[in-house]
Amino acid sequence: MARRAGLRSVAVVYLLAVLLGPLAMVFYRAFGQGVRPLWVALTDANTVHAFRLTLEITAIAVPVNTVFGVVCALAIVRRRFPGAGIVNALVDLPLALSPVVVGLMLFLLYGRTGWFGPSLAGHGVQVLFATPSLVLATIFVSLPFVAREVVPTLRELGDEQEQAAYTLGASGRQAFWRITLPSIRWAVVYGVVLTTARSLGEYGAVAVVSGHIEGKTETATLRVQDYYENFNTAGAYGIAIVLAAISVLVLLALTLLRPKEGA
Amino acid sequence: MSIDARNVSKRFGSFQALHDVSLHVDGGSLTALLGPSGSGKSTLLRIVAGLERPDAGEVRLGGEDATALAPQHRGVGFVFQHYAAFKHMTVRDNVAFGLEVRKRPKAEIRARVDELLALVQLTGFGDRYPAQLSGGQRQRMALARALAPEPRVLLLDEPFGALDARVRAELRTWLRRLHEEAHTTTVLVTHDQAEAMEVADRVVVMNEGRVEQAAPPRELYDAPASEFVLRFLGEAVWFDGRLVRPHDLEIVLDADATTREAQVDRIVHLGFEARCELTLDDGSPLMVQLTRLQAAELELEPGQIVLVRGPGVGVCGELPHVVG
Numbered sequence: 163m164a165r166r167a168g169l170r171s172v173a174v175v176y177l178l179a180v181l182l183g184p185l186a187m188v189f190y191r192a193f194g195q196g197v198r199p200l201w202v203a204l205t206d207a208n209t210v211h212a213f214r215l216t217l218e219i220t221a222i223a224v225p226v227n228t229v230f231g232v233v234c235a236l237a238i239v240r241r242r243f244p245g246a247g248i249v250n251a252l253v254d255l256p257l258a259l260s261p262v263v264v265g266l267m268l269f270l271l272y273g274r275t276g277w278f279g280p281s282l283a284g285h286g287v288q289v290l291f292a293t294p295s296l297v298l299a300t301i302f303v304s305l306p307f308v309a310r311e312v313v314p315t316l317r318e319l320g321d322e323q324e325q326a327a328y329t330l331g332a333s334g335r336q337a338f339w340r341i342t343l344p345s346i347r348w349a350v351v352y353g354v355v356l357t358t359a360r361s362l363g364e365y366g367a368v369a370v371v372s373g374h375i376e377g378k379t380e381t382a383t384l385r386v387q388d389y390y391e392n393f394n395t396a397g398a399y400g401i402a403i404v405l406a407a408i409s410v411l412v413l414l415a416l417t418l419l420r421p422k423e424g425a
Numbered sequence: 426m427s428i429d430a431r432n433v434s435k436r437f438g439s440f441q442a443l444h445d446v447s448l449h450v451d452g453g454s455l456t457a458l459l460g461p462s463g464s465g466k467s468t469l470l471r472i473v474a475g476l477e478r479p480d481a482g483e484v485r486l487g488g489e490d491a492t493a494l495a496p497q498h499r500g501v502g503f504v505f506q507h508y509a510a511f512k513h514m515t516v517r518d519n520v521a522f523g524l525e526v527r528k529r530p531k532a533e534i535r536a537r538v539d540e541l542l543a544l545v546q547l548t549g550f551g552d553r554y555p556a557q558l559s560g561g562q563r564q565r566m567a568l569a570r571a572l573a574p575e576p577r578v579l580l581l582d583e584p585f586g587a588l589d590a591r592v593r594a595e596l597r598t599w600l601r602r603l604h605e606e607a608h609t610t611t612v613l614v615t616h617d618q619a620e621a622m623e624v625a626d627r628v629v630v631m632n633e634g635r636v637e638q639a640a641p642p643r644e645l646y647d648a649p650a651s652e653f654v655l656r657f658l659g660e661a662v663w664f665d666g667r668l669v670r671p672h673d674l675e676i677v678l679d680a681d682a683t684t685r686e687a688q689v690d691r692i693v694h695l696g697f698e699a700r701c702e703l704t705l706d707d708g709s710p711l712m713v714q715l716t717r718l719q720a721a722e723l724e725l726e727p728g729q730i731v732l733v734r735g736p737g738v739g740v741c742g743e744l745p746h747v748v749g
Binding site: 323325326328329330331332333336341345 | 501502
């Protein structure tokens with residue numbers, strides 16, 4: 163018993179020191195100069211725009227990666243095709259690659275001298291220093307999460323239930339919507355939460371391709387940096403709090419919604 | 426509806442699961458595919474269901490070529506060893522699934538599900554989830570689910586394999602009764618020879634991807650076509666260069682030309698039956714099955730020397746081409 167209590171207190175202290183301490187510090191700093199500078203910074207037109215841009219990017223990246231992640235997981239687990247192992251490894255690539263490299267990659271593709279840049283510019287499509295590159299960068303870095311959550315769940319589920327559905331007359335589509343998807347729904351939800359968190363918080367790749375144009379291509383995380391460099395600590399910590407609060411709320415909602423294990 | 430598999434072969438990687446297998450199942454019959462694991466019996470069943478594609482050969486259902494037909498369109502009900510219950514659905518929704526995907530009217534579905542739940546003795550369990558049922562109840566639910574769309578063929582893959590002995594015996598009897606009422610063509614895969622003999626009209630013994638023999642249970646036991654069938658359908662011992670059933674051997678008091686001397690090693694009492702383990706005069710081991718009464722009359726003791734007589738020519742259990 164004493165040993166278990168000891169272990170538990172080590173875990174709690176560690177969590178306090180590494181997670182909650184810094185988070186508390188952010189709150190302390192944000193409110194350090196009172197509520198007023200915080201309010202001014204958060205209601206600034208460029209800050210509001212930065213939040214809206216981040217939400218727009220997230221609203222595109224999350225559904226795209228959810229569909230891709232589920233389809234990809236089904237392909238990896240259910241279809242025995244040559245190269246499934248390579249696809250499985252490639253899905254992890256964004257986790258292994260530094261986001262800065264992702265940003266530079268987009269430069270190579272869509273820059274003025276890049277592969278697609280000139281021809282797209284000819285059609286009047288601006289990718290770099292505009293919303294499309296921010297969306298592409300965010301999709302790339304948040305790509306693995308849904309697939310990574312769904313693949314092991316699908317493996318564990320096996321395909322007997324789907325086969326039973328086929329013999330009962332269900333089409334592939336009916337089997338997917340009525341059997342497969344409900345069985346993996348919590349894995350999908352977890353993947354979506356992680357994808358959302360990553361999309362909201364992405365900094366490196368977005369920083370490279372954004373161009374930092376206030377009120378145009380500046381996302382919430384870039385706005386934090388902007389404020390910080392201009393010694394507006396209240397503003398920087400204020401945005402940080404809002405971003406952190408969204409993540410905490412999503413996780414909390416998930417914990418409350420999820421049925422208890424074994425129920 | 427009759428089932429025909431013609432010259433079916435199937436390979437998984439380097440493992441040849443089926444070698445040119447042909448099988449005929451009469452419409453309305455209850456057939457058991459019997460064999461050890463790896464004999465290809467489940468693969469053959471899955472090919473009939475359309476869950477596997479044969480590398481060669483064809484499958485005909487009711488005389489029509491079904492080889493390229495998807496499982497959805499074969500009109501088969503399939504029951505899996507591990508139930509394959511839809512875990513996120515209630516018992517009622519599980520049973521209704523085959524009717525729901527066919528978009529049958531709600532009232533009809535409700536009536537049919539009630540009828541099936543009564544048939545499998547799960548009335549009152551409709552709102553439970555599979556996790557809240559015992560193994561036997563889950564498998565009965567899976568049976569009701571497979572029967573709901575009124576399949577022309579019912580295929581059961583080791584359906585009672587994961588259940589304990591008492592429940593297994595109960596479900597066996599129940600399946601037999603069900604078949605006598607409905608006469609749906611049924612194929613049951615099992616590795617348990619007692620189960621096959623008890624339930625089926627006809628037993629197909631498989632070994633290493635080939636059919637060894639297909640016959641009614643009694644004929645299989647009395648006239649096995651190979652040493653494998655004889656050994657698989659019950660115990661067999663070598664006696665005087667012949668493979669015989671241990672209950673066809675006799676322990677006798679008077680010596681004659683056909684008897685052999687043996688020493689009793691051990692006597693095991695198994696309720697009605699007693700088994701006597703012996704060593705023959707040439708040192709080879711032997712086992713004789715006796716009734717409890719015979720064992721008592723003989724007053725057998727370990728260490729005792731007794732006389733053993735084999736079955737006469739033409740006696741049940743003898744395998745003509747193994748004689749010698």
